[in-house]
Amino acid sequence: MAITVVGSVAYDSIETPAGRRDRCLGGAATYFALAASYFTDVRVIAVVGEDFGRRQEAVFLNRNIDIQGIERAAGKSFFWEGSYLDNLNEAKTHTTELNVFATFEPKIPAAYADSEFLFLANIDPVLQRRVREAMPDVKLVAGDTMNYWINDHRAALLEVLKGLDILLINDTETRVLGGNKNLVLAARAVMELGPRMLVVKHGEYGATLFHKALPGSPNSKTFKAPALPLEEVVDPTGAGDSFAGGFFGYLASQAEVTPGAFRRAMFYGSVMGSYACERFGTERLQQLTREEIDARFNVFRELTHLD
Amino acid sequence: MAITVVGSVAYDSIETPAGRRDRCLGGAATYFALAASYFTDVRVIAVVGEDFGRRQEAVFLNRNIDIQGIERAAGKSFFWEGSYLDNLNEAKTHTTELNVFATFEPKIPAAYADSEFLFLANIDPVLQRRVREAMPDVKLVAGDTMNYWINDHRAALLEVLKGLDILLINDTETRVLGGNKNLVLAARAVMELGPRMLVVKHGEYGATLFHKALPGSPNSKTFKAPALPLEEVVDPTGAGDSFAGGFFGYLASQAEVTPGAFRRAMFYGSVMGSYACERFGTERLQQLTREEIDARFNVFRELTHLD
Numbered sequence: 001m002a003i004t005v006v007g008s009v010a011y012d013s014i015e016t017p018a019g020r021r022d023r024c025l026g027g028a029a030t031y032f033a034l035a036a037s038y039f040t041d042v043r044v045i046a047v048v049g050e051d052f053g054r055r056q057e058a059v060f061l062n063r064n065i066d067i068q069g070i071e072r073a074a075g076k077s078f079f080w081e082g083s084y085l086d087n088l089n090e091a092k093t094h095t096t097e098l099n100v101f102a103t104f105e106p107k108i109p110a111a112y113a114d115s116e117f118l119f120l121a122n123i124d125p126v127l128q129r130r131v132r133e134a135m136p137d138v139k140l141v142a143g144d145t146m147n148y149w150i151n152d153h154r155a156a157l158l159e160v161l162k163g164l165d166i167l168l169i170n171d172t173e174t175r176v177l178g179g180n181k182n183l184v185l186a187a188r189a190v191m192e193l194g195p196r197m198l199v200v201k202h203g204e205y206g207a208t209l210f211h212k213a214l215p216g217s218p219n220s221k222t223f224k225a226p227a228l229p230l231e232e233v234v235d236p237t238g239a240g241d242s243f244a245g246g247f248f249g250y251l252a253s254q255a256e257v258t259p260g261a262f263r264r265a266m267f268y269g270s271v272m273g274s275y276a277c278e279r280f281g282t283e284r285l286q287q288l289t290r291e292e293i294d295a296r297f298n299v300f301r302e303l304t305h306l307d
Numbered sequence: 308m309a310i311t312v313v314g315s316v317a318y319d320s321i322e323t324p325a326g327r328r329d330r331c332l333g334g335a336a337t338y339f340a341l342a343a344s345y346f347t348d349v350r351v352i353a354v355v356g357e358d359f360g361r362r363q364e365a366v367f368l369n370r371n372i373d374i375q376g377i378e379r380a381a382g383k384s385f386f387w388e389g390s391y392l393d394n395l396n397e398a399k400t401h402t403t404e405l406n407v408f409a410t411f412e413p414k415i416p417a418a419y420a421d422s423e424f425l426f427l428a429n430i431d432p433v434l435q436r437r438v439r440e441a442m443p444d445v446k447l448v449a450g451d452t453m454n455y456w457i458n459d460h461r462a463a464l465l466e467v468l469k470g471l472d473i474l475l476i477n478d479t480e481t482r483v484l485g486g487n488k489n490l491v492l493a494a495r496a497v498m499e500l501g502p503r504m505l506v507v508k509h510g511e512y513g514a515t516l517f518h519k520a521l522p523g524s525p526n527s528k529t530f531k532a533p534a535l536p537l538e539e540v541v542d543p544t545g546a547g548d549s550f551a552g553g554f555f556g557y558l559a560s561q562a563e564v565t566p567g568a569f570r571r572a573m574f575y576g577s578v579m580g581s582y583a584c585e586r587f588g589t590e591r592l593q594q595l596t597r598e599e600i601d602a603r604f605n606v607f608r609e610l611t612h613l614d
Contacts, residue, residue, distance in 0.1 A: 182537075182538065182540070202512060204490075205513075229529050231489065264613055303529060304531055305612055307567065
């Protein structure tokens with residue numbers, strides 16, 4: 001089943017202990033789409049500037065990602081500059097230039113209308129809601145957000161949450177959105193706001209799936225996927241979006257969304273997140289094979305399973 | 308197979324968001340021994356003061372723990388006071404009184420000599436080494452330490468590490484001892500110092516077993532056990548020592564220490580750590596049943612296993 005994703009396609013300048021890259025292709029929708037493309041058809045809604053050329057297009061087209069919905073606008077693409085010199089788990093933002101994103105009005109190509117899965121990457125909740133409402137017939141909707149929207153645009157975000165099946169955010173965002181220092185209680189509070197499932201991403205410690213019903217047995221309201229212990233984290237940018245792409249992409253590839261499918265999706269999310277960290281920007285995600293992905297899936301199984 | 312443990316038996320005054328307890332029974336050897344007692348015979352080497360009475364003795368004796376090696380000295384027992392008001396993951400120490408521990412000279416009762424497993428809880432590495440050398444015939448030796456010994460008593464600690472099979476420490480301790488910010492590289496450096504296995508305890512994120520050889524398949528040099536998502540952490544004091552007790556206790560209960568046994572031991576460690584957090588001090592660890600422990604083991608399996 002095809003996924004439509006709306007979010008940022010951007011340029012990033014990144015500095016990590018492993019080095020520096022200037023203006024490499026980035027953005028949440030880019031990482032998400034590349035990661036999901038190994039599992040299913042992906043269609044992107046975004047806006048870019050005149051600096052987005054053939055070379056950037058090719059990154060999507062080489063992975064058979066539909067970019068009809070990437071609008072070209074006068075001006076420059078969204079730009080972010082950040083570093084991870086002291087702490088690989090948290091980016092220090094130096095510059096954020098919204099550029100063409102400041103006036104983004106998502107338009108959904110007619111060819112996207114039969115998408116059964118929708119992912120609302122981290123953008124203004126007003127835009128997330130607009131896309132959600134324009135695609136009322138999708139089967140499963142997931143989304144991301146960040147502290148800025150949680151703190152300063154809460155009313156708009158709450159409207160988005162009502163329309164989500166699955167929210168994917170990190171520990172701090174869960175605690176702030178749920179208003180509780182205890183992660184389990186915070187997760188429960190977040191699910192009261194709409195989503196019936198919540199994936200909390202813990203960075204180097206993996207991720208936890210909380211759910212009201214579905215996955216697993218009656219006793220189990222959570223499922224954990226570890227992160228892979230990596231000898232070198234070259235660049236953690238986009239790891240969370242890549243997790244989301246692997247998670248949602250795998251789900252969309254399944255004929256039926258069973259409890260077992262959600263568990264495997266958590267592992268595929270971690271697999272794609274681990275690959276994202278191995279090179280700068282989207283370099284590693286552009287050049288994977290499904291065989292490599294499944295081989296690492298098996299490494300995750302060995303890493304966690306008793307037998 | 309019986310375990311001998313050397314370490315502190317102490318009184319703790321603890322404040323957490325859930326409340327306060329004054330002078331409850333604590334100490335690393337106490338938590339370790341109680342947790343391990345559900346799996347195998349445990350023998351304790353420690354020193355206490357005149358304030359250690361029948362009621363404290365009973366806590367050990369009720370769990371069939373051998374306390375011949377708990378020496379009574381003139382003066383007061385080790386005392387620690389700390390709080391977790393801002394952060395349940397890290398204690399803020401208010402008071403540490405070594406008292407009788409300041410002049411502790413471990414003496415090993417003759418009846419302990421046939422112990423096949425030895426655990427060196429977090430104490431002065433000079434004492435750890437003395438006990439290790441007095442028990443040269445043990446089959447498996449594990450131990451713990453802390454940043455104070457790593458930073459200020461490194462030479463003595465390095466001697467202890469040479470005699471250890473397994474070291475159990477936390478993330479920060481691993482990074483400091485291994486001299487590397489990257490956990491995988493730090494773990495490898497630590498194993499170069501002696502132990503062939505390293506268990507890194509991540510608090511609320513579980514624990515990772517690193518190993519030079521043995522557990523798992525040729526591709527897998529690590530194994531992960533999650534922590535249980537708890538709705539309320541009443542008191543995290545002793546969770547790491549309880550993890551160690553569950554881990555090492557389970558190993559000692561096995562006829563053969565196979566790769567599978569190490570994996571299950573990691574889960575039993577997490578089980579005992581999770582129980583320790585549910586009540587103040589050792590309250591929960593005093594009153595468990597093996598059935599409760601195995602039921603929670605199965606919860607951990609559901610929490611992590613795909614099928």
